[in-house]
Structures are given as structure tokens and as C-alpha cells.
Amino acid sequence: MKKTTKRKALLLIPIGMFVIAASQVFSHYFALPDFAKGSFVGIGIGLLIIALIYGNFRTAK
Numbered sequence: 001m002k003k004t005t006k007r008k009a010l011l012l013i014p015i016g017m018f019v020i021a022a023s024q025v026f027s028h029y030f031a032l033p034d035f036a037k038g039s040f041v042g043i044g045i046g047l048l049i050i051a052l053i054y055g056n057f058r059t060a061k
Contacts, residue, residue: 009055016047 023040
């Protein structure tokens with residue numbers, strides 16, 4: 001697996017948030033099936049989790 005740098009992880013966070021927000025907006029204006037809504041939210045949450053796990057965010061000591 002390729003190394004996920006901190007910069008890439010910081011880029012995944014807004015992308016994941018955008019996917020979740022876009023799914024909410026699209027479901028408000030268009031009739032999306034439940035599978036599509038759940039898939040978009042799941043992809044967004046997955047991107048956020050990947051960014052947090054592989055981002056090597058360390059706390060200050």
C-alpha cells in the first residue's frame with residue numbers, strides 16, 4: 001500500500017465532508033434511493049476515517 005502523507009490526509013478530510021454534504025443537498029432536491037444516499041454517506045465517512053487513521057496526526061507533548 002502506498003504511503004499516505006499528512007498532506008494527502010488533510011486533503012481527504014474536506015473531500016469526505018464535501019461528499020457527505022453533497023449527498024444531503026442532492027437528496028433534498030432530487031429523489032434518490034436509499035441505497036444511493038447510504039452509499040454517498042458511507043463513502044464520505046470512509047474517507048474521513050482513512051484520513052484520521054493514516055494521517056499520522058500526533059498530539060503535542
